[in-house]
Amino acid sequence: MVTVDSVKIIELPKFTDPRGNLSFVEQLNHVPFEIKRTYWIYDVPGGESRGGHAFKANQEFIVALSGAFEVIVDDGQQKKSFTLNRSYYGLYVPAGLWREMGNFSTNSLALEFGSLHYDETDYIRDYDLFLKMKRNGEI
Numbered sequence: 719m720v721t722v723d724s725v726k727i728i729e730l731p732k733f734t735d736p737r738g739n740l741s742f743v744e745q746l747n748h749v750p751f752e753i754k755r756t757y758w759i760y761d762v763p764g765g766e767s768r769g770g771h772a773f774k775a776n777q778e779f780i781v782a783l784s785g786a787f788e789v790i791v792d793d794g795q796q797k798k799s800f801t802l803n804r805s806y807y808g809l810y811v812p813a814g815l816w817r818e819m820g821n822f823s824t825n826s827l828a829l830e831f832g833s834l835h836y837d838e839t840d841y842i843r844d845y846d847l848f849l850k851m852k853r854n855g856e857i
């Protein structure tokens with residue numbers, strides 16, 4: 719069963735330059751899966767939270783391109799919180815965990831890579847159902 723211990727902060731390459739720094743990611747390298755989708759969350763009012771759900775199969779890789787926010791992951795037994803506030807760190811979140819993003823700073827920008835195309839049937843949006851599926855070993 720997937721636990722919060724499999725959530726990892728991954729340090730990305732960083733080219734420091736007086737003209738501006740540069741970082742990048744490659745699939746199956748820094749991002750440990752094939753990237754099928756990229757999306758971003760922006761114009762979030764300061765302090766807002768979003769994304770209280772789990773994925774049955776979609777894996778994610780989250781980068782705070784700008785500003786800061788918190789990602790809280792939960793495996794039904796244990797919770798862990800990660801603060802992302804540098805654009806050269808990524809957070810790998812495997813499928814099968816409840817995750818929420820919160821405490822967005824004003825003007826923050828969250829970039830997310832997914833291992834699957836958008837599919838509403840891959841979402842678990844009900845926390846009690848998530849706990850039940852976790853207990854039954856379904857996710």
Ligand code: TYD
Pocket residue numbers: 755757768769770771836
């Ligand atoms: P959702 O993942 O539910 O965001 P949150 O959990 O943070 O509220 O996405 C919000 C809406 O955006 C969702 O109802 C459908 C749409 N959406 C897509 O069409 N494609 C995507 O790749 C994503 C992430 C969302």
